[in-house]
Amino acid sequence: xxxxxxxxxxxxxxxxxxxxxxxxxxxxxxxxxxxxxxxxxxxxxxxxxxxxxxxxxxxxxxxxxxxxxxxxxxxxxxxxxxxxxxxxxxxxxxxxxxxxxxxxxxxxxxxxxxxxxxxxxxxxxxxxxxxxxxxxxxxxxxxxxxxxxxxxxxxxxxxxxxxxxxxxxxxxxxxxxxxxxxxxxxxxxxxxxxxxxxxxxxxxxxxxxxxxxxxxxxxxxxxxxxxxxxxxxxxxxxxxxxxxxxxxxxxxxxxxxxxxxxxxxx
Amino acid sequence: xxxxxxxxxxxxxxxxxxxxxxxxxxxxxxxxxxxxxxxxxxxxxxxxxxxxxxxxxxxxxxxxxxxxxxxxxxxxxxxxxxxxxxxxxxxxxxxxxxxxxxxxxxxxxxxxxxxxxxxxxxxxxxxxxxxxxxxxxxxxxxxxxxxxxxxxxxxxxxxxxxxxxxxxxxxxxxxxxxxxxxxxxxxxxxxxxxxxxxxxxxxxxxxxxxxxxxxxxxxxxxxxxxxxxxxxxxxxxxxxxxxxxxxxxxxxxxxxxxxxxxxxxxxxxxxx
Numbered sequence: 001x002x003x004x005x006x007x008x009x010x011x012x013x014x015x016x017x018x019x020x021x022x023x024x025x026x027x028x029x030x031x032x033x034x035x036x037x038x039x040x041x042x043x044x045x046x047x048x049x050x051x052x053x054x055x056x057x058x059x060x061x062x063x064x065x066x067x068x069x070x071x072x073x074x075x076x077x078x079x080x081x082x083x084x085x086x087x088x089x090x091x092x093x094x095x096x097x098x099x100x101x102x103x104x105x106x107x108x109x110x111x112x113x114x115x116x117x118x119x120x121x122x123x124x125x126x127x128x129x130x131x132x133x134x135x136x137x138x139x140x141x142x143x144x145x146x147x148x149x150x151x152x153x154x155x156x157x158x159x160x161x162x163x164x165x166x167x168x169x170x171x172x173x174x175x176x177x178x179x180x181x182x183x184x185x186x187x188x189x190x191x192x193x194x195x196x197x198x199x200x201x202x203x204x205x206x207x208x209x210x211x212x213x214x215x216x217x218x219x220x221x222x223x224x225x226x227x228x229x230x231x232x233x234x235x236x237x238x239x240x241x242x243x244x245x246x247x248x249x250x251x252x253x254x255x256x257x258x259x260x261x262x263x264x265x266x
Numbered sequence: 267x268x269x270x271x272x273x274x275x276x277x278x279x280x281x282x283x284x285x286x287x288x289x290x291x292x293x294x295x296x297x298x299x300x301x302x303x304x305x306x307x308x309x310x311x312x313x314x315x316x317x318x319x320x321x322x323x324x325x326x327x328x329x330x331x332x333x334x335x336x337x338x339x340x341x342x343x344x345x346x347x348x349x350x351x352x353x354x355x356x357x358x359x360x361x362x363x364x365x366x367x368x369x370x371x372x373x374x375x376x377x378x379x380x381x382x383x384x385x386x387x388x389x390x391x392x393x394x395x396x397x398x399x400x401x402x403x404x405x406x407x408x409x410x411x412x413x414x415x416x417x418x419x420x421x422x423x424x425x426x427x428x429x430x431x432x433x434x435x436x437x438x439x440x441x442x443x444x445x446x447x448x449x450x451x452x453x454x455x456x457x458x459x460x461x462x463x464x465x466x467x468x469x470x471x472x473x474x475x476x477x478x479x480x481x482x483x484x485x486x487x488x489x490x491x492x493x494x495x496x497x498x499x500x501x502x503x504x505x506x507x508x509x510x511x512x513x514x515x516x517x518x519x520x521x522x523x524x525x526x527x528x529x530x531x532x533x534x535x536x537x538x
Contacts, residue, residue: 028446032453039457046468050331057326176301179308179393186315190322200322 015108016115023119030120033077034127044069044195045135057200063136064226065197070132071222072194075153078124079160080116082109086168087177099258106165106254113161121157125150145224152221152229155239160188160217162246169250172257187212193219197226213242283379284387288355291390302392309396310403313346317404331467338465339408340494343401344419345462345487348426350397356431357391362438363448371527382520386431410495418497421505422490428509429485433458435516442523454481462487482512 023030048062056062086109089095099105129146133139140146167184171177188194191205192214198206209215216238223229295302320342324335353360362385365371374384401423405411411419437451461469461483469477478484485508493501 028449032449035450035453036456036460039453039460042473043460043464043468046473047330047464050468051323051327053331054327054329176305179305179312182312183308183315186312190315190318195319196322200326202322202325 011103012107012111015103015111016118019112019115020119023116030123033120033124037073037077037124037127038131040073041066041070041131041135060197060226063138064141066136067132067140067225068197068222069195070128071149071153071225072192072218074121074124074128075156075160075218075221076188076194078117078120078153079157079164080113080120081164082113082116082161083164083168083177083181085109086165087171090168090171091175099261106250109165109168110161113165114158117157117161121150121154140225141227142225145227148224148229149221152224152235152239155236156217156221159213159239159243159246162243162250163213163217166246166250166253169253169257172253172260188214188217191215192217193222197223197228199228213245216242280380280383284383287384287387291355291357291387295390295392305393306396306399309393310400311396313342313397313400313404317342317400330465333465333467336408336410337491337495339404340410341465341487341491342463343404343408344422344426344491344494345459346397346401346404347423348401348486348490349430349459350394350399350401351423352394352427352430352434353391354394354398355390355427356386357394358386358389359431359434359438360391361389362386362435363441363451366438366441366523366527367445367448369528371524375524375527381524382435382517386435405494415494415497418493418502421502422493425505425509426486426490429482429512430458432509432512432516433482433486436512436519439516439519439523442526457481458483458486482508485509485512 045062045066048056048065052062056065060068089098095105098108101108163184167177167180170180174180190201191209191212193201193209198209198215198219201209216235220229220235220238229235317339320335320338323330324338328334330338358365365385371381371385374381374388377384405419434455437454438448440447440451458481461477461481466477466484466488477488485504489501489504489508492498493505
């Protein structure tokens with residue numbers, strides 16, 4: 001339907017569809033992710049149960065924390081590693097062929113990532129929430145919050161994907177982006193509240209985190225399950241703002257990389 | 267040049283070969299000096315940022331099953347050092363599944379050297395040095411180590427590294443029997459790393475049995491860390507027996523796997 005009114009979007013829709021089919025054709029990666037998911041939830045459900053023996057802070061129960069972790073891990077594992085694919089393409093020089101295609105390099109990668117994201121979110125949702133129910137031995141306090149989580153989560157993953165595209169583009173200068181990837185990943189663990197909700201952090205770190213995009217990627221959407229999420233308008237405004245920052249950064253990085261490639265002859 | 271002489275025969279050829287592999291890997295790692303240091307420093311930073319989880323948690327929760335921050339620091343440190351040491355000197359383990367699948371072992375099978383040793387030692391993962399550095403600093407800062415415990419720390423780290431690599435060899439050797447198991451083997455290895463970073467008292471029942479058999483986090487970190495925290499004859503014996511058991515099994519499985527290995531039709535040189 002969209003492609004009828006916006007014919008130029010047809011090729012990008014095809015990219016999304018293609019990546020979706022690629023992922024479906026090689027399900028081993030998803031099985032592996034599900035296995036890892038189970039490991040993480042098993043470890044943390046044990047951890048929170050032990051911690052609850054001496055009293056958990058912030059008035060949270062161990063079941064609530066397990067559901068919180070399932071939500072943050074679901075969002076993290078659903079976001080495709082588009083930056084690693086881009087970095088590999090740039091490192092191998094395949095980017096020279098990709099640039100010759102009659103599609104925007106950035107839009108094509110974003111479209112591919114969206115295809116993967118939709119499939120991963122859909123397939124990992126029952127894994128995440130099924131395992132959370134199993135290990136927490138309880139449902140969330142407000143089961144309807146799962147729908148709100150899905151909405152906030154989709155926005156958060158799109159935003160995180162755009163930042164990953166920007167990270168991938170740094171491969172034009174860094175060649176190997178794995179160190180940058182680790183730092184970004186671990187910052188999102190701590191400042192995004194992957195394992196611990198942000199109120200666990202010291203005051204100063206919480207204030208610092210508020211100036212970064214990380215809380216909007218994980219903590220904000222997942223906190224609907226602990227009853228601490230901000231209003232819809234605030235969440236949407238922040239996600240849009242940070243998505244804009246990521247998009248502008250990506251376009252700027254790509255234009256600089258392209259200019260450098262043209263000057264140096266690729 | 268003297269070493270290349272036809273009349274020169276090293277007394278222990280396998281050890282000489284191992285030394286040559288290590289020397290070559292070190293030279294290759296130092297060739298790109300800036301990238302080398304960047305990877306090492308960022309990996310150490312990465313580990314400390316990850317460890318900050320424990321610092322944040324223990325600010326709010328005083329003990330976890332009797333464990334305090336210092337105990338977890340030793341566990342994390344031993345595991346990080348063991349993993350770093352293992353992948354720096356035997357980083358080829360990470361590529362083992364793909365090498366089997368793509369027929370890359372062909373080039374090694376024609377060499378007059380132990381195939382497993384050659385495969386594992388043919389690649390070095392430089393950030394492993396960052397793991398070692400960050401792990402050692404955590405052990406020192408834990409308050410659980412003293413000068414007298416240095417031999418135990420060294421033994422614990424070497425034992426952990428040996429079990430890490432033996433387990434990796436076992437997981438990735440599944441490719442000899444089943445196709446496309448690289449992803450699952452990788453996740454198994456990651457599960458081993460994950461379990462090894464969390465205190466032992468968290469796990470009980472059947473899971474505990476699993477952690478001392480199929481996913482040997484017990485031999486990778488719990489027992490070696492126990493040797494550092496409270497040295498005992500039992501811990502010392504376990505630290506020696508663990509690697510022996512897992513290496514015997516890994517070598518046997520790899521040898522059996524090689525019998526099933528079917529050559530690829532890939533034309534190229536090893537490592538390309």
